[in-house]
Amino acid sequence: xxxxxxxxxxxxxxxxxxxxxxxxxxxxxxxxxxxxxxxxxxxxxxxxxxxxxxxxxxxxxxxxxxxxxxxxxxxxxxxxxxxxxxxxxxxxxxxxxxxxxxxxxxxxxxxxxxxxxxxxxxxxxxxxxxxxxxxxxxxxxxxxxxxxxxxxxxxxxxxxxxxxxxxxxxxxxxxxxxxxxxxxxxxxxxxxxxxxxxxxxxxxxxxxxxxxxxxxxxxxxxxxxxxxxxxxxxxxxxxxxxxxxxxxxxxxxxxxxxxxxxxxxxxxxxxxxxxxxxxxxxxxxxxxxxxxxxxxxxxxxxxxxxxxxxxxxxxx
Amino acid sequence: xxxxxxxxxxxxxxxxxxxxxxxxxxxxxxxxxxxxxxxxxxxxxxxxxxxxxxxxxxxxxxxxxxxxxxxxxxxxxxxxxxxxxxxxxxxxxxxxxxxxxxxxxxxxxxxxxxxxxxxxxxxxxxxxxxxxxxxxxxxxxxxxxxxxxxxxxxxxxxxxxxxxxxxxxxxxxxxxxxxxxxxxxxxxxxxxxxxxxxxxxxxxxxxxxxxxxxxxxxxxxxxxxxxxxxxxxxxxxxxxxxxxxxxxxxxxxxxxxxxxxxxxxxxxxxxxxxxxxxxxxxxxxxxxxxxxxxxxxxxxxxxxxxxxxxxxxxxxxxxxxxxxxxxxxxx
Amino acid sequence: xxxxxxxxxxxxxxxxxxxxxxxxxxxxxxxxxxxxxxxxxxxxxxxxxxxxxxxxxxxxxxxxxxxxxxxxxxxxxxxxxxxxxxxxxxxxxxxxxxxxxxxxxxxxxxxxxxxxxxxxxxxxxxxxxxxxxxxxxxxxxxxxxxxxxxxxxxxxxxxxxxxxxxxxxxxxxxxxxxxxxxxxxxxxxxxxxxxxxxxxxxxxxxxxxxxxxxxxxxxxxxxxxxxxxxxxxxxxxxxxxxxxxxxxxxxxxxxxxxxxxxxxxxxxxxxxxxxxxxxxxxx
Numbered sequence: 001x002x003x004x005x006x007x008x009x010x011x012x013x014x015x016x017x018x019x020x021x022x023x024x025x026x027x028x029x030x031x032x033x034x035x036x037x038x039x040x041x042x043x044x045x046x047x048x049x050x051x052x053x054x055x056x057x058x059x060x061x062x063x064x065x066x067x068x069x070x071x072x073x074x075x076x077x078x079x080x081x082x083x084x085x086x087x088x089x090x091x092x093x094x095x096x097x098x099x100x101x102x103x104x105x106x107x108x109x110x111x112x113x114x115x116x117x118x119x120x121x122x123x124x125x126x127x128x129x130x131x132x133x134x135x136x137x138x139x140x141x142x143x144x145x146x147x148x149x150x151x152x153x154x155x156x157x158x159x160x161x162x163x164x165x166x167x168x169x170x171x172x173x174x175x176x177x178x179x180x181x182x183x184x185x186x187x188x189x190x191x192x193x194x195x196x197x198x199x200x201x202x203x204x205x206x207x208x209x210x211x212x213x214x215x216x217x218x219x220x221x222x223x224x225x226x227x228x229x230x231x232x233x234x235x236x237x238x239x240x241x242x243x244x245x246x247x248x249x250x251x252x253x254x255x256x257x258x259x260x261x262x263x264x265x266x267x268x269x270x271x272x273x274x275x276x277x278x279x280x281x282x283x284x285x286x287x288x289x290x291x292x293x294x295x296x297x298x299x300x301x302x303x304x305x306x307x308x309x310x311x312x313x314x315x316x
Numbered sequence: 317x318x319x320x321x322x323x324x325x326x327x328x329x330x331x332x333x334x335x336x337x338x339x340x341x342x343x344x345x346x347x348x349x350x351x352x353x354x355x356x357x358x359x360x361x362x363x364x365x366x367x368x369x370x371x372x373x374x375x376x377x378x379x380x381x382x383x384x385x386x387x388x389x390x391x392x393x394x395x396x397x398x399x400x401x402x403x404x405x406x407x408x409x410x411x412x413x414x415x416x417x418x419x420x421x422x423x424x425x426x427x428x429x430x431x432x433x434x435x436x437x438x439x440x441x442x443x444x445x446x447x448x449x450x451x452x453x454x455x456x457x458x459x460x461x462x463x464x465x466x467x468x469x470x471x472x473x474x475x476x477x478x479x480x481x482x483x484x485x486x487x488x489x490x491x492x493x494x495x496x497x498x499x500x501x502x503x504x505x506x507x508x509x510x511x512x513x514x515x516x517x518x519x520x521x522x523x524x525x526x527x528x529x530x531x532x533x534x535x536x537x538x539x540x541x542x543x544x545x546x547x548x549x550x551x552x553x554x555x556x557x558x559x560x561x562x563x564x565x566x567x568x569x570x571x572x573x574x575x576x577x578x579x580x581x582x583x584x585x586x587x588x589x590x591x592x593x594x595x596x597x598x599x600x601x602x603x604x605x606x607x608x609x610x611x612x613x614x615x616x617x618x619x620x621x622x623x624x625x626x627x628x629x630x631x632x633x634x635x636x637x638x639x640x641x642x643x644x645x646x647x
Numbered sequence: 648x649x650x651x652x653x654x655x656x657x658x659x660x661x662x663x664x665x666x667x668x669x670x671x672x673x674x675x676x677x678x679x680x681x682x683x684x685x686x687x688x689x690x691x692x693x694x695x696x697x698x699x700x701x702x703x704x705x706x707x708x709x710x711x712x713x714x715x716x717x718x719x720x721x722x723x724x725x726x727x728x729x730x731x732x733x734x735x736x737x738x739x740x741x742x743x744x745x746x747x748x749x750x751x752x753x754x755x756x757x758x759x760x761x762x763x764x765x766x767x768x769x770x771x772x773x774x775x776x777x778x779x780x781x782x783x784x785x786x787x788x789x790x791x792x793x794x795x796x797x798x799x800x801x802x803x804x805x806x807x808x809x810x811x812x813x814x815x816x817x818x819x820x821x822x823x824x825x826x827x828x829x830x831x832x833x834x835x836x837x838x839x840x841x842x843x844x845x846x847x848x849x850x851x852x853x854x855x856x857x858x859x860x861x862x863x864x865x866x867x868x869x870x871x872x873x874x875x876x877x878x879x880x881x882x883x884x885x886x887x888x889x890x891x892x893x894x895x896x897x898x899x900x901x902x903x904x905x906x907x908x909x910x911x912x913x914x915x916x917x918x919x920x921x922x923x924x925x926x927x928x929x930x
Contacts, residue, residue, distance in 0.1 A: 018768040026780055141909035143860050145867050146883060146901030153894050211415040217372055218410075219430040219481070220403035222395070229429075233420050252775040256864045260887065270779055271868060279784065286780050290771040309465040310419055 004305055012298045019290045020072075024065050027283050068283075077284045082276035087284050090269055095288075097167055098254050098265035101181050102292075105188035105250055110243065112193030117200025117239075118227075124205060133201070139194030144253050148187035148260040155183060165262040184257045191253070192246045199242045203235040210234070237308050244300030248293040255289075317386055319521055320346040320369075320489060324381040327364050327373065327545075329593075336593035338364040340546045341381075346538075348488065351515065351522045353536035353553065355529060355568065359590045361545040362525045366493045369523070370408055371398045385488075404434040407482035409511075411494040413474035417466040423450075423477045424462035427484055434485045449480040453510060472503040476510070483514060490515060491523045496531070508535055529568050533557050541565050544591045544601025548618075551627035561629045561637050563606045563645060570642035584646035600632065607645045608633045659921045666917025672910025680726040687724060689717025712882075712896055713889055721877040722903050728789070728878045729907065732871075733858035735793045737851055740800020745847060747801070748808025749839060752816055753831045763809065766802030773799065775864060782870045792871040796861050800854055807850050811843040845922035849915055856911035863904050879904050 077087035156164035255267030273281035450458035496504035570584035588605035778795030865871035866880025886896035
């Protein structure tokens with residue numbers, strides 16, 4: 001098991017380095033001079049040159065890459081061009097909103113997927129199954145930001161149950177914050193939940209046809225006990241894969257949905273940074289989001305081995 | 317009291333093309349300590365019969381008749397009561413040891429499961445009992461093996477684990493559905509011998525299902541030859557093999573390799589294929605493949621002739637069939 | 648190969664409900680785009696302030712927006728935009744991704760390793776993320792969003808193609824072709840590509856739907872198509888600020904996106920049944 005984790009850890013580090021290089025190179029290759037952007041079109045050549053030197057942009061690319069990465073390892077992300085404050089300060093506040101939102105959404109979508117998927121599988125080809133699968137096909141097709149708008153229309157404007165947007169801040173109390181994140185989380189979880197529900201259903205149906213399920217029944221386990229003790233764990237393996245893939249979709253979904261609800265998370269931060277041409281913020285936030293995606297895949301890989309003992313043996 | 321008494325068992329499966337009668341009017345009985353062999357080609361209803369005894373047929377099926385376990389009809393049992401029977405008083409071993417064990421649980425966990433369920437043993441007691449069982453079925457070094465996952469075991473070892481699992485609660489009846497078909501020839505005999513020994517040590521009844529007449533003749537007290545969902549020849553093993561009578565049984569015998577046959581000898585085959593369960597003929601199901609078939613075979617169900625108290629044959633042309641040798645009918 | 652039998656192919660088309668419904672919906676989408684090229688019921692561009700916020704009527708089927716533009720016309724013209732972005736973005740991914748996948752499968756060795764590792768990295772950058780990066784530097788705009796979505800599609804196609812192509816390379820008829828002395832290049836075009844085509848077509852349909860969703864999201868964020876070109880995502884963006892005044896404006900563009908994506912997803916499912924019956928059985 002430890003060899004397995006070590007191997008995966010090495011892959012993780014390699015992928016992270018690769019991703020940071022890709023981001024750096026993209027920022028490097030594509031045209032646009034940050035100094036010019038900060039100073040505006042009226043800037044003289046001397047002013048631009050001075051600022052370029054101040055930002056360290058005149059140094060060779062490998063050196064700048066190293067400065068960026070070594071800074072990151074010490075928790076330093078540089079200074080925002082637009083706000084003149086450390087990037088980390090901006091990012092930290094946003095992280096405390098985006099990560100809880102992403103976690104809430106993924107939990108909601110897994111609950112949704114298990115309930116719908118298991119119900120549909122248990123009522124295979126009956127009216128309930130057909131209706132739920134029709135709905136899930138619909139759920140996959142709905143853009144999350146539109147769903148967010150519809151939720152605002154219904155729950156905030158018509159029923160006035162939830163705030164239409166904004167985020168009170170964690171020091172205002174846990175409960176109000178969760179309430180503020182609920183509608184965004186639902187709009188993100190519907191789409192991902194619909195996808196996962198379809199996978200859960202087909203996976204459970206497939207496992208039910210396995211010989212070992214018949215063995216479990218022949219031992220005297222009830223239908224229900226068989227489902228929980230023998231079917232579910234096997235059926236979860238493909239669900240886990242897709243959950244990992246969907247988590248990255250969900251993270252980028254937060255970028256969009258945060259803007260619908262005016263929630264000051266990473267998504268709002270990065271969009272503002274784009275409008276301000278604050279490339280250093282964009283660079284760091286994109287790396288952060290990419291890191292979260294990569295980390296999720298790492299965790300999913302480890303979880304695999306926990307769920308499926310065959311994989312462990314394969315790698316050792 | 318008779319341990320198991322099956323009366324007029326009829327199984328109808330709902331398929332996409334319509335109802336299929338997998339088993340028709342099957343009756344047999346089994347005493348404690350007795351061994352019954354059910355033999356026939358694949359698709360003749362053997363496995364369906366076994367699953368019906370365990371009440372594990374697919375949902376889209378209908379079972380009629382009676383399955384009396386010590387005079388209680390299992391077909392009238394609630395699902396909850398059936399769960400108390402399965403794995404406890406009746407247990408089953410399946411054909412595919414490679415896929416019959418759950419890949420995500422250790423073999424120890426899977427052997428302990430029925431012990432905890434039916435015997436109410438706590439974890440330690442179940443563990444100790446599982447060790448004893450694994451040892452008994454011939455798993456070497458059970459203390460280490462008990463923590464293994466199925467994929468770490470060979471096919472023969474997995475089938476031994478399946479046997480340990482089936483025997484864990486000391487059932488009255490063990491059903492073994494082609495337990496050696498998927499195994500290497502060298503291991504087949506070991507597994508059959510193991511089953512045979514364990515069954516006689518514990519005094520349980522065994523239903524051994526096989527397509528192999530040789531396996532049946534060596535391991536059973538009674539035989540039921542099935543074709544197209546119904547019994548064509550039944551009786552005591554020694555009586556039947558003393559006088560193979562039904563043309564189908566003779567065909568099975570002709571198709572069996574025999575010792576000293578010589579490598580160039582051709583095995584006989586029964587022409588044709590097993591009947592389509594969707595469109596069974598009105599009369600004898602073996603009609604279209606039978607070398608002795610006559611017109612009334614097609615139209616009427618064959619009558620059962622009791623040759624002696626321990627041997628019965630369902631055939632219209634019983635007089636023709638009697639005394640025929642297999643090589644006279646099949647070449 | 649049963650695929651080459653035209654009667655059974657048509658039969659499968661007729662029998663697949665997903666294919667029929669998805670096909671009709673996608674056909675309707677294309678029709679709307681085609682009609683809007685030379686006719687729309689009103690004007691999608693003309694600002695007529697006195698006509699703003701008109702309710703649905705015979706003249707304006709779904710009413711008008713805050714500038715007096717006809718909503719049906721904007722939706723119809725928006726179809727062009729969505730389709731154009733999706734076609735170009737999927738084509739970029741298709742041409743480059745499939746070529747890379749075929750190359751990886753044909754060359755094996757470190758070429759394959761290199762292509763696959765690169766595509767591993769790019770999986771850390773979903774469409775929206777790469778679009779954010781690209782627009783951060785190139786500035787927002789329709790072309791840049793096409794580029795971003797297209798870039799995202801490349802590794803998806805590359806992986807799929809390489810996986811399926813490797814399976815075909817291992818088949819007997821390919822071995823026979825190699826034994827007959829045919830080159831790798833020729834085998835790729837004569838044997839590999841035709842056999843992976845159906846799986847690529849199905850994937851392209853699904854990525855087409857994803858591209859429409861991504862384009863709408865980018866335009867909604869203001870990173871995609873710029874005004875005055877009507878686009879469904881932008882319409883939703885503008886509708887949001889007016890949500891108290893005119894909530895219906897926030898409904899129709901989303902309905903258009905959902906219908907288009909739903910139709911394409913169904914078509915993809917249906918195509919899977921029709922083109923490759925073996926695949927559909929697995930689901």
